[in-house]
Amino acid sequence: MRPLASFWNLVQNENMKIYRRISTWIMLGITVVIPLLFTVAFALLAEDNNANNWEAMMLESQILFLLITIFAVVKSSETVAGEFSRGTIKLLLIRPWSRSSILLSKFISIVLFALLFTVVSFVVTWLANVIAFGYTANPANLISEQSPLAGSSPWAYALRYYLDEFITLIVVVTFGFMLSSAFRSSGLAIGLSLFLLFSGSMISGLLSLTDKAWVKYVLFPHLGLSTYVNGGTPVPDHPTTYAFSLGVLAAYFIIFNVISWTVFTKRDVSA
Amino acid sequence: MSQAPVVSLQNVSKRIGGRTIIDRLTLEVNPGEVFGFLGPNGSGKTTTIRMMVGLITMSGGDISIAGHSVKTSFPQAIARVGAIVENPEMYKYLTGYQNLIHFGRMNPGITKARIDEVVALVGLQDRIHDKVKKYSLGMRQRLGVAQAILHRPALLILDEPTNGLDPAGIRELRDYLRKLSREEGTAVFVSSHLLSEMELMCDRVAIIQKGELIDIRSLRAESAGAAAGLEEVLFEVDRPSEAVTVLEGRGSARFAEGGFSVTADRETIADMNARLVAAGIRVYGIRVKIKSLEDQFLEVTGGETIG
Structure with missing residues (x-):
C-alpha cells in the first residue's frame, strides 16, 4: 500500500471535480443567501422584538438541512454514476489503484462536501442572527423541559442538533452513494434518496399502525434523530433510546457501504 | 527480438x-x-x-x-x-x-x-x-x-x-x-x-x-519477401479473351476487370507484353497487384464486412 499522501491525491482529484463545477458554487450561494433572507424577514416582521438569535438560527437550520441534504444527495448520486455516464470511469479505473481506493476517495470527498455545507450553514445562521437580533446568552424558550439538555447552554443545544442532523445527512448520502454505484444512474439514485428522505415521516406513521417489534429496526423513523434533543423519540409508540437509534443508523450505514463496495469492485465495466 | x-x-x-x-x-x-x-x-x-x-x-x-x-x-x-x-x-x-x-x-x-x-x-x-x-x-x-x-x-x-x-x-x-x-x-x-x-x-x-x-x-x-519472387500483374487490354488465347501456355491467366491477371516474374511480363502488342492487342496498362492488408483480411475472415 502506498503512503497516505498519495491516497490524498485521489481525494484531491474528487474535490477538484466537485469544486470546479459551477453547480457546487450555486449550491453554496443558496446555502448562504437563504438564511440571510429569512433573517431579514424575521427582523422586519418581528414587532415587539421578542425574537432571539438562537430561535431564529434553529428555525433557519431546519430549512437549511433539508436543502443541504438535497445538495449532498445530488453530489453523491453523481459522483459514481456520473463517471459511468460520461465514460470517464474507463480512464479512472486503469490507474495503479484498487477500485476500493477510488471508491473510498469518492466517499470521503462527499463526506467533506456535507461537512463543508454543514459548517457554512452553522456559521451563516449564527452570524446573521446575532447581527440582526443581538446575542442572547440564556434564551428562555429554546430548550424544552423534556429535553435531556434542559438547563444547558444554547451552544450545547445548537451543536447537538447540528451533530444529529449531520449524522442522518451522512446516512442519506450513503444511501444515494450506494444507489449511484449499484444502478450507475444518477437520476434514479437522486430520486430514490429524496424519496427516502421525504417519505420517512409518512412511512413512520404507517409503521406505527402495527405493534410488531421489528418496526424499531426500520431505517426511516431514525432519520429523525434530532427529535431526541427536544425530548421525543423517533418511532411512534415504540420508545427507543438515542444510543439505540445511533446503532440502527450505524448498521444501515455499514450495509449501504458494503453493498456499494461489493458492486463497485466486482462488476464489469462495459459502459 | x-x-x-x-x-x-x-x-x-x-x-x-x-x-x-x-x-x-x-x-x-x-x-x-x-x-x-x-x-x-x-x-x-x-x-x-x-x-x-x-x-x-x-x-x-x-x-x-x-x-x-x-x-x-x-x-x-x-x-x-x-x-x-x-x-x-x-x-x-x-x-x-x-x-x-x-x-x-x-x-x-x-x-x-x-x-x-x-x-x-x-x-x-x-x-x-x-x-x-x-x-x-x-x-x-x-x-x-x-x-x-x-x-x-x-x-x-x-x-x-x-x-x-x-x-x-x-x-x-x-x-x-x-x-x-x-x-x-x-x-x-x-x-x-x-x-x-x-x-x-x-x-x-x-x-x-x-x-x-x-x-x-x-x-x-x-x-520484403514479395519483392524477390513472382508478382501478380494486371494487364489492362481491349480484348481480354483474345489476349489470353495469344498467351496460351505462358502461365495461367485469369480474367479480371478491364483485362486479365497473371502471376509471373518480371522478364516474363515483358515478353508477354511484346507478344500481345505483336498480335495487335492494345495494352492500356500493366499494374502490379499489391495484396493489401484489406485483401488479406478479407481472405482470412472469409469476406465478412468490416465496419
Missing part, C-alpha cells in the same frame, strides 16, 4: 451467460513493437482490451503485463499501461490541463514539467487551458493520447485511435507512435477497422473473428 514480451495473453476467455465472447486467445506483444488488432465488428476487440486493462474480468486464462498478472497484481500491472478505451472521454467541465493534472496525480512522479512536455508533444499548447467541452474530437483524441503517455508506459493501448482525426492528424499520430516505439521502446497495441491505416502503422497484426484468433502475421517481412 529476445526481450521478454511486454504483454502476454494466455488462453484468455470471456463468457457471458453461456455465450463465449472470447475463446482462448493467446498472443504476445514485444517491446518497441506496434501491434495491430484487427477484426470485424463484434469480434471481441474491445472486450479483449477491456480485459487487458482490468475493466472486465476474465472467465479463463490470464494476462500479464511487464511480468505482473492483471488478475492477481493489478496495480503493478496497470502502472506500466497507458490506454484509451473507445472514445477519449474526459471531464468536459475541466480544462485540458486540469484533466492532465487529474490523471497525473494518480501515477507517482509526474511533474508539471512532464505535463508541459506531453502537452507540447501532442501539440495542444495553445488550447490546453480551455475547457474540454470546447475541444473538437481531434483535440480530445490528442488529449487522450497525452493522458495515456503521461507516465511513460511500457505498453500503450489505443482503441480505434484514428477515429475523428483528419488526415494530417492521422499522419501525425502515426509518426508519433512510430517514434515512441523506436525511441522509448514503448509497445503499442492498436485496434482499428481502418485496415489501410494499420498497414502503414503496424509491425505485426493479429486478426480475430468471433472471439477467436485467426492469424498473426508480420507486415514487414511480407512485403
